[in-house]
Amino acid sequence: MSELGLASRREADEWIARGWVRVDGAVVSELGARVSPEQQITVDPAARAFQAQLVTVLLNKPIGYVSGQAEDGYEPAVTLVTPQNHWNGDPTGLRFKREHLRNLAPAGRLDIDSVGLLVLTQDGRIAKRLIGHDSEIEKEYLVRVQYGRPGPVRDVFPEADLGTLNHGLWLDGKPLLPAKVWWQNEDQLRFVLREGKKRQIRRMCEAVGLKVVGLKRVRIGRVMLGDLPPGQWRYLRGDETF
Template identity: 70%
Template sequence: MTEPVRLSKRMSELGLSSRREADEWIARGWVRVDGQVVSELGSKVLPGQKITVERQAAAEQSKRVTVLINKPVGFVSGQAEDGYKPAVTLIKPENRWPEDPSDEQFHPTQLRSLVPAGRLDIDSVGLLVLTQDGRIAKQLIGETTSIEKEYLVRVQYTKPGKLPDADLKKLCFGLWMDGKPLLPAKVRWQNDDQLSFTLKEGRKRQIRRMCDMVGLKVVGLKRVRIGKVKLGDLPVGQWRYLRADEQF
């Protein structure tokens, strides 16, 4: 006999919504289990039971926006800290990329519950995703995510000579952090002082710490791609909407 699980957790596992969205919809009576409305928070279901959501839920979800921003140095990804502004404060009409191909109209309600799906250090620049859609957040930062993130990293070698090939291989696989092995990464030279890192995880200050382990000092770090979505020509400090035809 399979154990019952919370309905909101099961909806998240099925990709119907985030857990928070699921709880909102359950409370509004928008969720059915085997055809019956379930409106009590904390209700449990068996894995084989059929879960459906009312049309209103899908309509509300489709109104949720996802924004791509080229984060400048000096802005934090999430909540304001130590006097630094969060990246969401850049999401205003005057900072929208004039070449944004989306027909979406900006409205202040889009700033409500617009949260970063992944972090970029205060000293790092490049592609940051802010979303109101719990499904996208789960896709990008959920525990089971396998979406690649690509970075261009300018470095200085702090020892004589140049970085040995054996240490480049270590960056690709073999380093440990916080007592756990890092997942395999793709690391290669772009030119004499710049590496390309492609990762499937994002531990705190991971690239800077990886470089430190092999004697490299990070001088600049820029995220240029998340999954299939590229930073492209988006200027620093400007933003655009994720298009309907774009998928991570």
């Protein structure tokens, strides 16, 4: 069911437990039951209605919050999802409900010292799309940097090293996928990546002698951070897809 995009594994388990899944017309009661490619899986409309109520939240994460579980005394970003922080420019018209926090989890990381777009979702299908092992959805960042020579960084940074940032670096013993990296202004780069290794951009910059002094994620797939203020959040619109 997960491979077909019908549900996340957790959702599939819950639907099976509720008797909402049939194979060739027969209700499935065993978790992990095997299904051959020739067999037909059907899902009760109640499951679709349940799935339609799942929410996805877009948060403009500020510095000082961790993406996932609390650590070293720092609070997780999900604690910012409160009625008080709900952006009054949210175009969805949805109103906050406490059940929207149930199983709301980050779909990807954003370092404690980085800011910008963080996705939290109840929908396992979206999580898989964004952080599954085969996901190649683009993520775009604005990265302010310093270099060890006087003058505007763009003017003194070697062009060859900019080429290396685009393609040619290795991390953790493996080559990185080609990236898109170009100058936004004299001390700021724009990165577009299709993978998300831990602290990847900071480590890429360190490899060519750059120090990151500010990092902001502004886009995931086709979803933009836009005018969402720091520390505030909104719901993903029904017509928005990553």
